[in-house]
Amino acid sequence: xRTAIAIVLIALALPAAADxxxxxxIIDGDTFEADGGARIRLCGIDAPEKRENGGxxxxxxxxxxxxxxxxxxxxxxxxxxxxxPDRSYGRKVMQCRLPDxxxxxxxMVSVGHARWAPKYLRQAP
Numbered sequence: 001x002r003t004a005i006a007i008v009l010i011a012l013a014l015p016a017a018a019d020x021x022x023x024x025x026i027i028d029g030d031t032f033e034a035d036g037g038a039r040i041r042l043c044g045i046d047a048p049e050k051r052e053n054g055g056x057x058x059x060x061x062x063x064x065x066x067x068x069x070x071x072x073x074x075x076x077x078x079x080x081x082x083x084x085p086d087r088s089y090g091r092k093v094m095q096c097r098l099p100d101x102x103x104x105x106x107x108m109v110s111v112g113h114a115r116w117a118p119k120y121l122r123q124a125p
Contacts (some may be wrong), residue, residue, distance in 0.1 A: 029058025
């Protein structure tokens with residue numbers, strides 16, 4: 001129940017002024033590539049790297065929900081959920097939603113493929 005409430009609250013936290021981004025490739029459980037080659041890091045979460053325990057599963061789950069999708073994304077400076085820099089290791093940091101409005105970071109945490117990174121959250125989910 002708490003997870004469902006958190007997902008709804010987080011989905012509502014994304015501002016209306018966001019960009020549409022088309023996913024072209026999944027890098028790992030919290031990073032993907034968009035049209036034009038930009039690498040996008042999902043804000044507020046930490047997923048295991050591909051070679052770490054659970055990394056392959058996190059990557060495959062992210063692929064199953066976002067591959068080829070047009071996502072609605074906003075950087076931390078325009079997000080009510082995330083804080084921190086808009087870039088990390090050359091990647092754009094973004095809060096992203098699926099076309100149906102579900103927050104991808106919240107979904108990754110709710111299924112156990114990532115954990116919240118409080119350091120990068122404005123509010124606790």
